[in-house]
Amino acid sequence: MDEKKFAKIEQQLSPKTPLGLNIVKAFLTGGTICLIGQFIAMFYMTFFDFTERTASNPTVATMVFLAMVLTGLGQYKKIAQFGGAGAAVPITGFSNAVVSASIEHKSEGYVLGVGGNMFKLAGSVILFGVVSAFTVALIKTILVKFGVVSW
């Protein structure tokens, strides 16, 4: 059996991905997470001295904390199985990646196990986040320098 023939048979046998349904599920899950985030931001703005701009920091912290608790209780994986990218892309997905890796490697000890593997999944997010933020900031600085846009 050559490679092409194998690929053809594999394609025939494997179930088709319900792309449309997955997109709708991701949209709904991601939207719900963001709606909860919006409620938390409104809560901080109404009951504490936070403005729209400064409320984002405690909101992010709260969302990360909630996702951490849900991951610990084994509930976040259910949301992730349903929502796919909708549960992985918001900040809660990042929290889930850190906490689940920590739980998984706890048996290897706190230093080399938890400490060494905590950012196994989330490390790439941090790396590419920093690189892309640096690139965008560099481009914007150049554009501001030439007077194309303003800060």
Added chain:
Amino acid sequence: MRKIMFLLLISVVLSGCARLGEGIHIYNDSNADSAPAENVFKEDDRLVSMTVILHDQQFVSGVTVKTFSRFHKKKIEKELKEKLEKAYPDFDVTVSADNKIVHKTTEIIQNKDKAQLEEQLEKIISLLKEET
């Protein structure tokens, strides 16, 4: 029990919508005329509502903008501030499209007790300067 919880939740959520509504709302206890502020609001079709407080050389205003104009909040704030500073040269003008400021100024207008207005206005301005 579930129905009661649901009704309670809905009422709590909807109670957050207590606003003054569209248009311009002004509280003025200074000698200045409030008509120029009304004109600035009428001329700008990106604005939905505006709350203005004129008190002792202080002009504090919170504006809500149309949904798609939210991307240009900073620009709108800057333009409004320039126009209002021209209209009220003796006043210290503060304009913000931040929800918190709209909420606070609305609270002041709705609240009949204006005893600590000075302090409240100072607090609003200090909130805007907060960077962290």
